Amino acid sequence: MSKVIQNGRIASSGWQILSVAEGEDAAAVAIPAGRVIVPLAAWLARREELAARGDVGVWFASNEGPEALADDIGRVAVIAVNFPKFVDGRGYSTAALLRTRYGYTGQLIAFGEVLRDQFDYLTRCGFDTLQPREGRYTDAQLDAAVASLADFPTPYQASVLHPQPLFRRVARAGVKA
């Protein structure tokens, strides 16, 4: 099982993420028993069957948005967002929308090219679980990386983690201070 950082602690991922090979039909892919996260297309094709299982989650590709899952937000066991490249920033908006618009309160996993240097931003956008590519970090490096969850603990702007912007959170000193 992959190591993840979940709510600030290192843990083993309890989920298998089902990937789809190029050319394979995501809707027709074989879905194993047990806790599994399937591609959005697989879920949409077999949503009643999978929702009934209760142990199936959904993952979004970076070009997929939460709109497609709007009716099933309460029926998925977990949601994950893939970062195929660390410079592909669409997943940040996906997470923010899931949390602030679609009312998703469950576990939200960032996986793929997820780097330590992005932990703070990912967390602020609503991810509670960070799953770097297997082998990307040694255990010691991952331990050290936990510190990056709060590179900027008192940020200016509102986000999922800080629903109010700084100017509403604190009394800031003005020119006369």
Added chain:
Amino acid sequence: MYRYDAYDQKLVDERVAQFRDQMRRHLAGELSDDEFRPVRLQNGLYIQRHAPMFRVSIPYGHLASRQLRKLAELARTYDKGYVHFTTRQNVQFNWSPLEVIPEMCAELAKVEMHSIQTSGNCIRNFTSDPFAGVAGDELIDPRPWAEILRQWATFHPEFAYLPRKFKIAVNGAEEDRAVIQVHDIGLDLKKNEAGEIGFRILVGGGLGRTPIIGREIESFIPWQHIITYCEAILRVYNRYGRRDNSYKARIKILVSALGIDEFRWQVREEWAHVKDGPNTLTVEEVHRVADFFEDPAYEALPADDAAYHHHIAEDLAFASWVKRNVRAHKKPGYASVTLSLKKPGVPPGDITSEQLDLVADWADRFSFGEARVTHEQNLVFADVKKSELHTLWQLARKAGLATPNIGLLTDIICCPGGDFCSLANAKSIPIAAAIQERFDDLDYLHDIGDIEINISGCMNACGHHHVGHIGILGVDKNGEEWYQVTIGGSQGNSTAIGKVIGPSFARAEMPDVISELIGTYIEERHEDELFIDTVRRIGLEPFKTRVYADRQPHRKVANV
């Protein structure tokens, strides 16, 4: 100007600590070149032709004297004793070794400066009017708004990995001096009929490979909603901007592909969800920030100063400097001064540590301890007493900072080009130098009058060549440097993209080409008509005809 409180300072200090650790991990091999790239770029660090290039942010171009001294010190300690001011009001170091950059960041943080988001695919420095607060045509001071938005954009967690870079400019005057029409977002402060402050918002402007004038997405968004509206634009762009081709990744391409009406519809759809949310601005926050930009303690002075007029009458050189480099001020007895960083023979925008120290001293002595950077790559003292202009001029002249050429042909906007920049296709500084050398007769320059020559060493257009009255673009043809010329571009309220006059030229030809363009203008102009107005009136043909009359007709237009 704005001063950090404990929160601002903490964020900048935390950034220094983060970047120190990232540099350590990079040098230890834990952070690969690819992974380090966005990290270093968002700290202003490029890997360049000869050495790293390090870009430091100057929010809306404002600098305090202690910050000027810090730049001088850093250039002496870690660089070759000079810095370069850019067309986005920032400053660059060209020779600092990679490993010392975190140390430079730490030094900058001591004077409330940073290099955050000066590069990379994120929201960049906010630019604005260098004469903000002192211009007679100002409707609303843009600086508090630029500062409020700067804070919103700094370390924004959702918009740090956009499809491409994102530049926002803010104007608050009748005449736009912030080039808002060629920014990803251009904000134009205005009042509605009820006298309430708000913004006209332009979107999708930009230079680069595909120059486009920004389109109006909203004619008036009340000030309370400016952050949420910008968030809506950024979110639509982050989700739907192209990521498959970096040349087509700017927001202008998305806006063009969708059409402004469809793009506006998508933004408003998004905005409907976030409008009136927590990011809605409060009166208290706007006042808190605006208080920092209150007028300095001006003295009550007579509008005119007899000694000043005496000096103008007696001293032709001083009069010539006043004519070009001194600007009217909203307060009687004061003026704004532009220090020219366009002395012939010196790369445009460059200044030495010794000069920076002097500028800092003069800022303290003559202009309330502040200076500003213009996007034309000069420096401004906004608030100088007329009675002290002659003294300041004498000092500046001794230091090589009083070239009386603001707005004239030799006041060339120029990127660092192929001498420094690894993106460049061609050198740009030697072109500027050759043109300045050709036009060394001050009387002739004054006769030619206002004209803007902008030079970029590649189509990324850091030298804003598209909006130069004469634009020069370096292109690569089979490994050779060639230069494509446009005319008719302009900035400001009548922003226009220049048109290519024809096949490109070899470097050695460029001074002749400029001479021929100017010669055409001199022949064709009406009385008191500026170069740009003549181009607009008579079109390209007369200029083309003369420039290409004695040249080979078979060269193809460079494919750019």
